[in-house]
Amino acid sequence: MIRIFLMSSILLCGILANSPALHVSSYDTDECIQVGKTTLYIITVRNEGTAICTQVVLENYIPKNSAFVGIKGEHKHEFVEGCVVFSPIASLAPGEKVTFYVRVKSTELGTMKNTAVISCHELPKPIKVEEMTTVSETREHWALHIASYDTEDPVFKVGGRTVYVIEVRNEGQKPCENVVLRNILPKGMKLQKATLNKDDTKYNVQNDHIVFSTVSIQPGEKVTYRITVVTEQAGFFINTSLLELANGSIHTTEQEGTVVLDKK
Template identity: 20%
Template structure:
């Protein structure tokens, strides 16, 4: 009984996290493991809790506990005694070697020792020492002590060897990180061998500190082209792409000569947190053509200003059209019209469509370029019309109805700004029915003696059926006759040998009757000449009436 107690006391000196390797025919009733003191002065007390039991693993047949020889190290004093749980006696067995292990746990880390492979005396045994960080730790030191009779073969990673001690050191280990140390040994004799491990760490208390900095980014967008005189919208976006608040942010839009605006050009954004942005809209009117550069800038308290530029091309897109034609003609005759479409701007106009609306009652005689009328309309297309370029069209119409007609032509096209351009021109034509006027002058007495009188009866008749006819009437007497008086539908004016009647307007199928009384004053063949002039005539209609004076 005292022999068993002595064996237990000799094993109480085992160090932290002991793993026991059993060989051949060794058997013990119990084995205790206790904490081995650290080489570092005054380590935290929480690094040294109680250790669990340690198993003995071997391949030899079981013997009684009283006859089993035991090899153990002398106990090493620990800073604080650790409570050790007893190890149950190994059951008799003949099976192959099994894995054995032990564990040490603190609130900062755990240490696990596990037998990986075993054989017999003279063969290689391998076990693993695993350190798992439960928190962030630093200055990790592991010392593995091998007892006498257990030859060191190798370690992975490589260890510093000093006598029977193996040493590993590393600077830090993050929470959750695992470090494995593989040790290979060779037993020289039969017996129980107890390896001991000392693990010492420094805890790390972390206080996260972050120092950010603001960074502004500014973007200015707007149309690439705009029409002269149009309102042009610009969008300014200022964004904090940094990691700290940008304070006292101010956005300023500087308009070039040629752009004017009633918008607020300076905006106080204030504080702009990281990742946030602010949009600002500025509307400017284009008052000058050409390429204009618009600059927007943003300032803030912590850094240098940032700028963004927007280049705008101010163009003048203008489509023009003219139409001329026959102002007056007769029905059943032709009227010719000329349509000219011209790009009066400084940019190309695309997809130009030209239409000519035919007046009611007219019909197409000819077009150039040739096209057909559809739905009372002529249509031509121009794919592209360069600045200053023109295109002409000729249209010949006829009409069967008298009256005035208005012939309108329209041109539409697309500017490079997307704006739809439209122009329209008209030509007016007066279609007249062909006039027919009959003029008559007859003397009532012929021949006439000197001193006697004769009367000339005049009748002017509009034989047309479509419109009134205007006219001027004049009668001239030869020297054998002298006008005395006038009469009829209107009174004439006598001036020497000439009689003039007021202008007349003769409705269709209507006429006027006039009268001139003349006296024979000189023997001979006298003559009265009637002249009728109208706006539709190129020259007067002349009728003569002879009267013999004796």
């Protein structure tokens, strides 16, 4: 089974200290489902910044090998050509959050990929999170959970340092073999150090790509990647982590956004 969580994705709005900062988390309620069964995708959006975020919109694209069953809750919505479009949330104050629920039913064996696209008036670009679940004949599979965050405040200054932390855990019943994490640093940030489970020898750098050594993750085991960077210029930056198997297939993309201010 392939079950990927895309969590802790953050986009920051503008380059001022007084800015909204959207934290988006997505997951489903089942480790593995069988054909004809339903699952519930839960998308939570929270404003962790210091200013209001307005006209927050969720467009949820249901997996191709599934059928839309409905939503949970009172949010107004419409279903258009495979996409659940929720009515805009007028504003999201600092510290406030909103949660959306989308229920789908699997229609065939394979991998289901649910895609949620969040936008608001202040964002320079939308944020996309994907949730992948395998539809199988049995429930005995591996299930990868991935979470990402950085260690500094969402907004900081040129010359500052932050650490991107990416945690991958196998929540299934079988080992997951040949897992590779490829991290793409944004231009304007310089790598200082990278570690895999505190070992700084298990990676190599290919241009702006940091490729970690292949690992096998046992049921219940967690591996932690830490990437320390220094900012070299002001702007809006997105760090991207790709979780792959050794055959090159990409199972998830995790993004972490950061605003960097001038030193002044």
